Amino acid sequence: MLIKGKLQRLNLLEQWRRDSYRIYFNLAILALYISIIRWVLPLWAHGNIHDGIVGCICGLAATFWLTCIARLTLPDDVTPDQLNALLTKAKYHATSAGYYDVPLHKRMKFKSQRIYIENQTGQIVLTGPHNILKRIRNQLEEG
Structure with a gap:
């Protein structure tokens, strides 16, 4: 058969109406990872800060799109x-x-x-x- x-x-507005906490959660995770990449990782390594932020944003955007x-x-x-x-x-x-x-x-x-x-x-x-x-x-x- x-x-x-x-x-x-x-669309994003309808998703916001269905589950606003998920969007808040993704934004909080993004802020946490960006702060770690921006202020903690440079203590041990040099460079790659911008690449880490771009990778974090791309990863969360892909996760948000797929789910x-x-x-x-x-x-x-x-x-x-x-x-x-x-x-x-x-x-x-x-x-x-x-x-x-x-x-x-x-x-x-x-x-x-x-x-x-x-x-x-x-x-x-x-x-x-x-x-x-x-x-x-x-x-x-x-x-």
């Missing part, structure tokens, strides 16, 4: 049982609040790791991490 789904990343929040729109012929099977295969569990979450310690979770399932007219819309939704879409396309 070949099922086509439309996967689209949310961003996305929206997957599926046709109505996908059953909830198929979605449950794929989500449990990806180690997600249903919560009493109506979304799927990873069983991690509370301090290790972000809201952006949750997967929300909404039924719209003739379509099922999943909102969650891009890499997980991409895997779900690929598994549904494979059959």
